[in-house]
Amino acid sequence: MRCGEVRGGIAAIRKSGRWPGRLRRLALGLVCALAVSFGSTALGSVAPAAASFDPAGFDFWVDSAMGPIKSRVFRAADGNTRRVVYALDGLRARNDLSGWEIDTDISRVLPQWNxxxxxxxxxxxxxxxxxxxxxNTNAQPVTYRWETFLTQDLRNALRDRLGFNPAGNGVFGLSMGGSAALTLAAYHPDQFRYAGSYSGYLNISAPGMREGLRMALLDAGGFNIDAMWGPPWDPKWLRNDPFMFAPLLRDNGTRLWISSGSGRNGPADAVNSAMDAYHLGNAMALETIALANTRAFQARMDSLGPSNAVFDFTPIGVHSWYYWQDEVFKMLPDLSANLG
Known part of the structure; x- marks a missing residue:
């Protein structure tokens, strides 16, 4: 299936309002669509004019098995140390600043909610x-140990050096970070009682997903996905698939905020269309795939009985920071009520 066929299938789905049997063929188109811009911070996304480096934050360095790792910390306006949330980036995370700081205003808004x-x-x-x-495909010098870093090294350093509460925290992320947020909450429920996923890929065992992710990691820095969770038949793939570990989230009582756009662009994307129609098309395709994944995850959670989850599906929205920022602000009252 070529990229043009993927987009044609998306258009047909939108026109009919149904998800026909061609959804499987659309999923197989991930090999094309994901390889271009899965979780990219360069989707031509529309960011608020005020968003940029926020001088109110400070660099917080922590030693780890990967070497010293920087985080950016933004303190609550009232100075409390009880209410803590982690914001996870997308696939093309940079080494200087988080996309959340560069492309959104959440670092300015959430601290005002203490x-x-x-x-x-x-x-x-x-x-x-x-x-x-x-x-082994890009001469990576160290083995990634991000789950250990977030749940041990960083968590303990925040407690010991800043007095931050190490329990009852929140975590949210977009795309790659959305999937990871649910994984962290599932396996570390004492640390994370709240998890949010925006445009996450929450059914990675679906047809085409593993192949698409392989191509996406190669495209985003030449990473070999076999070094992450092993070959596709390795149990580690299932361990990191939200669709598979959904019962843990339900049993933990984790408060979840799960969202996805429709893949349909709106007025806010006018600049995207004028400046970079190619990246906007990819953002539409990726969000449609994220929608299918998120709907599958919703069906899985529903099959388990009542859960502590909110699902928000917006009629307009592509794979772009503009929409992820909106979703954070929509979630904010619920997040605030469930921290600390």
Whole structure:
């Protein structure tokens, strides 16, 4: 299936309002669509004019098995240390600042709600996971140990050096970071009682997903996905698939906020269309795939009985920071009520 066929299938689905049997063929188109811009911070996204480096934050360095890792910390306006949330980046996370700081205003807004915001920096293509080996396709010098870093090294350093509460925290992320947020909450419920996923890939065992992720990691820095969770038949893939570990989230009582756009662009994307129709098309395709994944995850949660989850599906929205920022602000009252 070519990229043009993927987009044609998306258009047909939108026109008919149904998800026909061609959804499987659309999923197989991930090999094309994901390879271009899965979780990219360069989707031509429309960011608020005020968003940029926020001088109110400070660099917080912590030693780890990967070497010193920087996070950016934004303190709650009232100075409390009880209410803490981690914001996770997308696949093309940079090593200087988080996309959340560069492309959104959450670092300015959430502290005014008396929430301490922690933005880990780096982790390109990592899924914030503990890998089994360094990638051998790009001479990666160390093995990623992001889950250990977030749940031990960073967590303990925030407690010991800043007095931050190490329990009852929140975690949210977009795309790659959305999937990772649910994984962290599932396996570390004492640390994370709240998890949010925006445009996350929450059914990675679906047809085409593993192949698409392989191509996406190669495109985003030349990473070999076999170094992450092993070959496709390795149980580690199931361990990191939200669709598979959904019962843990339900049993833990984790408060979840799960969202996805429709893949349909709106007025806010006018600049995208004028400046870079190619990236906008990819953002539409990726969000449609994220929608299918998120709907599958919703069906899985529903099959388990009542759960502590909110699902928000917007009629307009592509894979872009503009929409992820909106979703954070929509979630904010619920997040605030469930921290600390």
């Amino acid at each position: 929430i301490n915001v922690v933005m880990p920096v780096g982790g390109e293509a990592s899924f914030y996971s503990d890998w089994i080996a360094p990638s």
